[in-house]
Amino acid sequence: MITGVGILTSxxxxxxxxxxxxxxxxxxxxxxxxxxxxxxxVGRAGELTxxxxxxxxxxDHRQAKRIDRPxxxxxxxxxxxxxxxxxxxxxxxxxPMILGTSAGSMQxxxxxxxxxxxxxxxxxxxxxxxxxxxxxxxxxxxxDAFGLSGPVSIISNACSSGANAIGHAFHLVKRGQAERAxxxxxxxxxxxxFAGFDSLQALTTGVPRPxxxxxxxxxxxxxxxxVALETLEAAQARGAEILGEVVGYGASxxxxxxxxxxxxxxAALRSMQAACAEAGVDAEQVDYINSHGTGTPLNDIAEGxxxxxxxxxxxxxxxxxxxxxxxxxxxGGAGAVEAVIALMAMRGNWLPPTMTVxxxxxxxxxxxxxxxxxxxxECVLTNSFGFGGANATLVMREVGS
Numbered sequence: 001m002i003t004g005v006g007i008l009t010s011x012x013x014x015x016x017x018x019x020x021x022x023x024x025x026x027x028x029x030x031x032x033x034x035x036x037x038x039x040x041x042v043g044r045a046g047e048l049t050x051x052x053x054x055x056x057x058x059x060d061h062r063q064a065k066r067i068d069r070p071x072x073x074x075x076x077x078x079x080x081x082x083x084x085x086x087x088x089x090x091x092x093x094x095x096p097m098i099l100g101t102s103a104g105s106m107q108x109x110x111x112x113x114x115x116x117x118x119x120x121x122x123x124x125x126x127x128x129x130x131x132x133x134x135x136x137x138x139x140x141x142x143x144d145a146f147g148l149s150g151p152v153s154i155i156s157n158a159c160s161s162g163a164n165a166i167g168h169a170f171h172l173v174k175r176g177q178a179e180r181a182x183x184x185x186x187x188x189x190x191x192x193x194f195a196g197f198d199s200l201q202a203l204t205t206g207v208p209r210p211x212x213x214x215x216x217x218x219x220x221x222x223x224x225x226x227v228a229l230e231t232l233e234a235a236q237a238r239g240a241e242i243l244g245e246v247v248g249y250g251a252s253x254x255x256x257x258x259x260x261x262x263x264x265x266x267a268a269l270r271s272m273q274a275a276c277a278e279a280g281v282d283a284e285q286v287d288y289i290n291s292h293g294t295g296t297p298l299n300d301i302a303e304g305x306x307x308x309x310x311x312x313x314x315x316x317x318x319x320x321x322x323x324x325x326x327x328x329x330x331x332g333g334a335g336a337v338e339a340v341i342a343l344m345a346m347r348g349n350w351l352p353p354t355m356t357v358x359x360x361x362x363x364x365x366x367x368x369x370x371x372x373x374x375x376x377x378e379c380v381l382t383n384s385f386g387f388g389g390a391n392a393t394l395v396m397r398e399v400g401s
Contacts, residue, residue, distance in 0.1 A: 001399070003240045004085025004228035006077035006184075007340045009327045010046035010221055014080055019344045021326070025355040025372050028327050029207070029219055034107075035191040042203045045189055046221025046328030048073075055079030057145035058090055068132050070105050070188045071141040073224035077184065078142050085228035086240055087180075090147035096178050097139055098153045098169045100161030100185035102332030102386075104135040107190045138186070148182065156332065158386025159292070160251070161185055162225070163335025163394055167249030169229050170394075179234050185336035186224035193331070194220060202296060210293035210322035211300050211368055213359045218294040221328025225336040244343050244396050248281070250274025254389030260298050265306030267391045268292075268383065272310045275393035281379055283311035283318055286395070288351055288375070289366075290342040290382040293322025294329055303383060304363030311366065321354045321369040335384035339394050342380040346398060351375050 007014065010028040011021035021028060029044050037043035054064060054075050067075070082089065112129040115122060131137065139152045155164045162185020169183035197203050197220060204217035235242055252274065254267030261268065276282060292303055311318050323341050330337050345352055351373045360368050379397040 001230055001232050001235045001245055002227055002243045002343065003230055003235050004081040004083070004087070005225065005243065005340050005343060006080030007225045007337060008048060008073050008076045009223035009337060010048040011327055013051050013076060019348060022323055022341050022344065022352040023348065023350050023372060025353040026326065027355070032189065034189055040195060040198045042198055042205055045194070045219055047189055048222055051076060056089065058147050059145050063144060066128060066132065067141060068105050068108055070186055071138045073186050073188065074138055074142045074226070075145045077224040077226040078146060078182065081182065081226040081228045082146055086238060087228060094150040095148050096150040096169070096172060096181045097143065097148060098155065098165045098181060098183040099139050100155045100157065100165035100332050100336060101135065101187055102156055102158055102161055103187045103190055103193050105133055105138060106192055107188060108133045110191055157390045158388055159329070159331055159334055160384040160386040160390040160392040161332035161335065162337065163339060163382065163384035163392035164251060166227055166246065166336060166339055167251065167392060167394060170246040170249050173229050173231055180228065180230035182226060182228055184224065184226035185333040187222060187331045187333040189220060189222040204295060207356050208295035208325050208328065209356045209358070210291070210295040210325055210354055211304065211361050211364050212357045213361045215295045215297060215300060218296055218324065219328035221330045223327065223330050223333050223337050225333065225340045227336070227340065242399050244346060245399050246394060246396050248275040248279025248395035250278065250393045252391045254391060261302035261385060261389065263302055265302040265309070267389055268303055268306035268385055269309050271391040271393040272306060272381070272383065275381065275395045279395040281395060283314040286379050286381050287319065287377045288342065288345055288380045289318060289320045290338045290380065291320050291322045292383045292385045293324055293354070295324065299385065300361060301363050303385065304361065307366055315366050318366045319351055319369050319375065320366045321352055323352050325354045325356045335382070335392060338382050338384065342382045343396060346377045346380050346396065349374060349377050351377070
C-alpha cells in the first residue's frame with residue numbers, strides 16, 4: 001500500500017503544486033542558472049527551485065550546512081512522504097530505504113576537479129567533497145534527517161533506476177521481508193551530464209515533443225520523488241489513508257545496443273507483460289500509461305510499438321502521455337517521479353497531457369492525450385527505459401478496484 005508520497009520537480013515543491021501543474025499541462029522548462037551553458041547548443045532544462053528551508057528534521061547545524069543539492073531534494077521529498085504517511089520523525093525506526101539515481105552528486109565531483117585544476121594549492125573543502133561525492137551519502141543524509149535506521153540499497157540502472165527502486169521495495173514488502181519501506185529516485189542537473197547529452201546531440205534545441213512526427217530530442221530535468229510503502233495490515237492498524245496500491249512490477253534487459261532500444265520494443269514489451277501478469281490486469285483494465293516518452297526519434301518508436309503489441313486490438317482505447325514534455329527527463333529520478341504523477345492522475349481522475357505534440361507520429365495508434373482531460377482512472381501503468389536496455393514497468397491501482 002502507498003500511504004505517503006513526496007515530490008519535488010521544476011513544476012514545484014510538493015504534491016499539490018505538481019498535481020496542479022501536470023493536470024493543466026503547464027511547461028516548467030526554463031533557462032539554466034546552475035552552471036554556464038554558453039558553450040552548449042542548448043541552455044534550457046527542468047531546473048527546480050529549492051525551498052528556502054529544509055522541512056523539520058533531526059540534522060544539527062553542522063550537518064545541515066554540508067547538505068548538497070541532491071540530499072536537499074531527498075529530504076524535502078522524504079519529509080512530505082513521511083508526513084503524509086504519518087511515520088514519526090525519529091520514531092520510524094528500522095525502515096529499509098531503496099533509492100535510484102544515475103548521477104548521484106556529480107556536481108560535487110565537478111567542484112573537486114575544478115578546485116584541483118584552478119587552485120591546486122588550496123586543500124580546504126576537498127576532503128568533505130570526497131566524502132559527499134559517494135552515492136550512499138545522500139541516502140545517509142536522508143536517514144539522519146528523519147532517524148531511519150534500516151538497510152540502504154542504491155540502484156543505479158540508468159533511466160529506469162527510480163522505477164526499479166520502487167519495484168524492489170514493493171517486492172520486499174509483498175514477500176514479507178519488510179513491513180514497510182521508503183523508496184524512490186532522484187537526480188540533480190550537473191554540467192558534465194548536461195554537456196554529455198548535448199555533445200551526443202540528444203537534446204532538443206526547441207521544446208521536447210514526445211511522439212510528435214518531427215520530434216528532435218529530449219530536455220533534461222532534475223527532481224526527486226519518494227514513496228512510503230507498507231503492508232495493508234500495517235496501514236489499517238494505524239488508520240492510515242491509503243493513496244493507492246502497487247500491484248505489479250516488471251523488469252527486463254534489451255541486449256540490442258549500448259544506447260538504442262530494439263526497434264520493435266522487444267524488452268519494453270517483456271517488462272510491460274511481466275508487470276501486468278503480476279498485477280493480474282490486461283490492456284482493457286489499464287486506464288492510463290505514463291510513457292517513458294523521451295522525445296527522441298528511436299525511443300518513441302520502440303515504446304509505441306511495444307504498447308501496440310501489448311494492447312493488441314485494444315490499443316485505440318489506451319490513453320498514453322509523456323510528462324517529460326513538461327519537466328524534462330530526470331534520468332535516475334524519472335521513474336519515481338512519473339510513478340507519483342500516475343498516482344496523482346489516478347487519485348484525481350484526470351490525465352496529464354503532452355501539450356507540445358503538433359503532428360502525432362504514425363506509431364500513435366493509441367489514445368495520445370494532447371490536452372487536459374478528466375477521466376475515470378482506476379488502474380495506471382508507468383514505463384521507464386534506460387541506456388543499455390534497462391527496462392522497468394510499474395502497475396498501480398485504487399484499493400478495492
